[in-house]
Amino acid sequence: MGNLKLTSVTKSFGALTVLHDIDLTIDNGKFVVFVGPSGCGKSTLLRIIAGLEDISAGGIEIGGRDVVQLSPAERKIAMVFQSYALYPHMSVRKNLAFGLENLKFKRSEIDTRIAEAARMLAIEPYLERKPRQLSGGQRQRVAIGRAIVRNPDIFLFDEPLSNLDAALRVQTRAEITRLHRQLRTTMIYVTHDQVEAMTMADEIVVLNGGRIEQVGTPLELFDNPRNLFVAGFLGSPRMNMLKGKVTAVGEAAAVIDVGYGVPLKARIDPAAAKVGQAVLVGIRPAHFAIGDSEGLPFVVQYHESLGTETYVYGTLEGRDEQIIVHQAGHFAPERGALLRIMPLPGRVHVFDPDSGLALPRTIEQRSAAHEHA
Amino acid sequence: MSTPKATDLGGRALDFVMGIVEAPINGFERLMGRKRMPYLFLAPNLILFGIFTFLPIAIAVGYAFTGGTGLFVSERPFVGFDNFRQLLQCEDYFRPGSCRESLFWTAVWNTLWFVGFNVTATLLVALVTALILNRAMAARGFFRAMFFYPVLLSPVVIGLIWKWFLDRNGLLNAFLQMLGVPPEIFLLEVGWSRFFVVVVSVWFHMGFYTLILLAGLQAIPKDLYEAAAIDAASPRRTLLRITLPLLGPNLLVVLILLMIRSVQIFDEAWVLTNGGGPGTANSFIVQYIYQMAFGSDLRLFGLASAASVLMGLVLLALTLIQLRLGRKMES
Numbered sequence: 001m002g003n004l005k006l007t008s009v010t011k012s013f014g015a016l017t018v019l020h021d022i023d024l025t026i027d028n029g030k031f032v033v034f035v036g037p038s039g040c041g042k043s044t045l046l047r048i049i050a051g052l053e054d055i056s057a058g059g060i061e062i063g064g065r066d067v068v069q070l071s072p073a074e075r076k077i078a079m080v081f082q083s084y085a086l087y088p089h090m091s092v093r094k095n096l097a098f099g100l101e102n103l104k105f106k107r108s109e110i111d112t113r114i115a116e117a118a119r120m121l122a123i124e125p126y127l128e129r130k131p132r133q134l135s136g137g138q139r140q141r142v143a144i145g146r147a148i149v150r151n152p153d154i155f156l157f158d159e160p161l162s163n164l165d166a167a168l169r170v171q172t173r174a175e176i177t178r179l180h181r182q183l184r185t186t187m188i189y190v191t192h193d194q195v196e197a198m199t200m201a202d203e204i205v206v207l208n209g210g211r212i213e214q215v216g217t218p219l220e221l222f223d224n225p226r227n228l229f230v231a232g233f234l235g236s237p238r239m240n241m242l243k244g245k246v247t248a249v250g251e252a253a254a255v256i257d258v259g260y261g262v263p264l265k266a267r268i269d270p271a272a273a274k275v276g277q278a279v280l281v282g283i284r285p286a287h288f289a290i291g292d293s294e295g296l297p298f299v300v301q302y303h304e305s306l307g308t309e310t311y312v313y314g315t316l317e318g319r320d321e322q323i324i325v326h327q328a329g330h331f332a333p334e335r336g337a338l339l340r341i342m343p344l345p346g347r348v349h350v351f352d353p354d355s356g357l358a359l360p361r362t363i364e365q366r367s368a369a370h371e372h373a
Numbered sequence: 374m375s376t377p378k379a380t381d382l383g384g385r386a387l388d389f390v391m392g393i394v395e396a397p398i399n400g401f402e403r404l405m406g407r408k409r410m411p412y413l414f415l416a417p418n419l420i421l422f423g424i425f426t427f428l429p430i431a432i433a434v435g436y437a438f439t440g441g442t443g444l445f446v447s448e449r450p451f452v453g454f455d456n457f458r459q460l461l462q463c464e465d466y467f468r469p470g471s472c473r474e475s476l477f478w479t480a481v482w483n484t485l486w487f488v489g490f491n492v493t494a495t496l497l498v499a500l501v502t503a504l505i506l507n508r509a510m511a512a513r514g515f516f517r518a519m520f521f522y523p524v525l526l527s528p529v530v531i532g533l534i535w536k537w538f539l540d541r542n543g544l545l546n547a548f549l550q551m552l553g554v555p556p557e558i559f560l561l562e563v564g565w566s567r568f569f570v571v572v573v574s575v576w577f578h579m580g581f582y583t584l585i586l587l588a589g590l591q592a593i594p595k596d597l598y599e600a601a602a603i604d605a606a607s608p609r610r611t612l613l614r615i616t617l618p619l620l621g622p623n624l625l626v627v628l629i630l631l632m633i634r635s636v637q638i639f640d641e642a643w644v645l646t647n648g649g650g651p652g653t654a655n656s657f658i659v660q661y662i663y664q665m666a667f668g669s670d671l672r673l674f675g676l677a678s679a680a681s682v683l684m685g686l687v688l689l690a691l692t693l694i695q696l697r698l699g700r701k702m703e704s
């Protein structure tokens with residue numbers, strides 16, 4: 001069974017602690033993505049699960065079995081490396097067979113499994129070739145094939161698409177997702193690409209500086225980021241941030257003043273906010289309505305038109321922080337034009353600037369956000 | 374890498390040098406034409422190579438067809454293939470005593486045996502040492518230096534050190550006596566002396582081959598071993614199926630270099646065995662060549678040259694095999 005439980009996993013390299021007290025539970029059959037900036041410890045965490053790296057403290061269970069003392073081979077995992085790590089002197093067939101031969105599988109069983117994996121990944125024509133005679137995408141499939149034939153409880157992927165070009169990446173992304181649907185095996189996938197994270201994951205684990213920032217479905221993280229880091233990391237272009245002050249706290253919503261005499265309503269838990277409290281207000285580029293008379297004064301600097309959508313870059317009148325506004329369709333405001341932008345109701349995120357944590361929202365707010373998405 | 378300041382300094386130094394050499398180089402270029410310029414740059418090396426390597430080869434080949442004891446070509450009569458005939462005339466090549474040049478054939482057989490044992494032993498020892506040094510271990514740098522250190526010594530020094538060590542009153546016998554084992558005159562006993570010639574040669578040269586193999590081991594990507602660990606490969610299977618195949622090109626280079634250098638065995642063995650003793654037990658081909666030409670006033674330059682040419686042909690064949698295999702590995 002491919003469920004995984006990490007308890008207080010800590011990892012240090014000498015004096016440098018790169019993972020702090022990681023607690024994480026992954027259910028069988030889930031597609032889980034570890035995402036985070038470079039150097040945050042994603043690969044290290046994955047390698048710890050694989051057994052390629054010892055832990056300094058904590059516990060690891062796979063399928064309810066304590067695996068801390070077990071070798072990678074005994075953990076019933078398979079890993080796809082960023083570099084593919086195919087054995088260069090062996091044919092594709094030998095690459096796939098190697099693990100099974102080591103486990104003393106019968107020849108006939110090995111052949112059946114290779115044939116099945118090769119069909120699934122469409123690598124049958126290359127079985128007798130050496131890895132260097134394959135393209136990057138083909139090598140990638142072979143690496144996945146080598147994992148599949150092992151029939152593991154958990155698949156581990158470390159940035160498997162980062163060596164592919166953009167088109168191939170999108171295609172392979174879809175294939176891995178399809179594979180997951182077909183196999184229904186737990187997959188843990190490391191990336192620093194948030195689009196991969198958002199599109200592939202059942203569940204995303206956001207890591208930063210060796211700590212878990214938040215765990216949740218892609219939409220949960222997108223709609224209810226727990227803190228400034230998650231809010232800024234997921235979503236592209238990134239969330240806009242405005243300084244503000246709480247001016248009134250009501251049962252359903254608090255009122256926040258960000259200047260320009262435009263009060264913003266945010267549905268935050270009244271117990272969590274105090275009048276006069278300084279806050280940071282986060283609004284995603286797509287969550288503004290552009291009006292004529294009402295809203296924050298927005299001075300256009302330039303815009304990027306992508307055909308079906310437009311990003312307008314500018315600042316609030318008299319301020320320096322860049323604000324990005326998304327508009328569907330074609331939209332070409334002139335440089336220097338003054339627009340009025342109004343955050344969509346229910347789409348305002350409020351953070352405590354000191355702790356970086358989001359102020360808890362009222363319950364209605366959460367479900368409303370979900371329906372909206 | 375370097376600070377901007379250092380780069381700037383390097384740049385200025387380069388400018389300075391270029392400023393000096395630019396005018397003469399331009400002059401040469403006008404004189405000789407652009408196409409011939411590369412040869413100008415190659416000339417110094419080619420001249421040295423010609424005088425100290427190519428010319429002696431040509432002279433030796435020439436001398437192989439002459440006789441007498443004169444040193445200069447003008448004093449040497451042309452004898453055709455006589456020298457080669459003398460070397461190769463034999464009833465049974467397996468019995469050197471039945472050959473006209475029995476010393477030569479003794480040396481050939483001694484050399485072949487030596488090559489066989491020395492190549493096998495050095496290859497194994499260097500491989501095992503490289504495999505051990507390739508692991509993350511304490512004081513790796515120290516051990517690497519220790520194994521490489523003999524390579525830096527002169528063969529004569531090596532021969533002398535081991536001679537003292539193996540002498541009747543040497544260290545080894547002193548040690549054996551402490552253990553109550555009767556002393557042995559190692560260098561005067563055929564079996565022991567041959568054994569120690571190989572031991573000394575292994576000790577002398579293994580550092581060099583260890584270094585080549587170590588470089589090869591370190592070029593094997595670490596993630597292949599991680600993939601093998603996940604693939605449940607035992608240490609033995611990892612060695613046989615991953616490490617050795619990927620080390621193949623380096624092993625081949627080491628094998629051929631070792632064979633070439635083993636055929637050329639001379640200096641340290643000569644010093645160690647007092648000139649190939651006991652008897653002719655450790656007399657090798659290069660020693661034969663040396664003795665015919667320069668030893669005890671024989672001055673048989675023709676015969677020595679002919680033997681050199683024969684050995685040269687064998688080495689040439691080995692080198693060509695190495696080049697062929699090397700190219701095949703690359704593709």
Ligand SMILES: Nc1ncnc2c1ncn2[C@@H]1O[C@H](COP(=O)(O)OP(=O)(O)OP(=O)(O)O)[C@@H](O)[C@H]1O
Binds near residue numbers: 036043044045
């Ligand atoms: N073997 C090691 N020895 C010392 N420090 C290490 C070692 N491996 C990783 N680290 C450190 O641990 C931290 C986390 O590294 P890790 O490779 O897990 O990052 P990552 O999140 O995978 O980054 P990336 O997205 O760039 O791959 C980094 O600061 C790195 O320098």
Ligand SMILES: [Mg+2]
Binds near residue numbers: 042043044
């Ligand atoms: Mg990484």
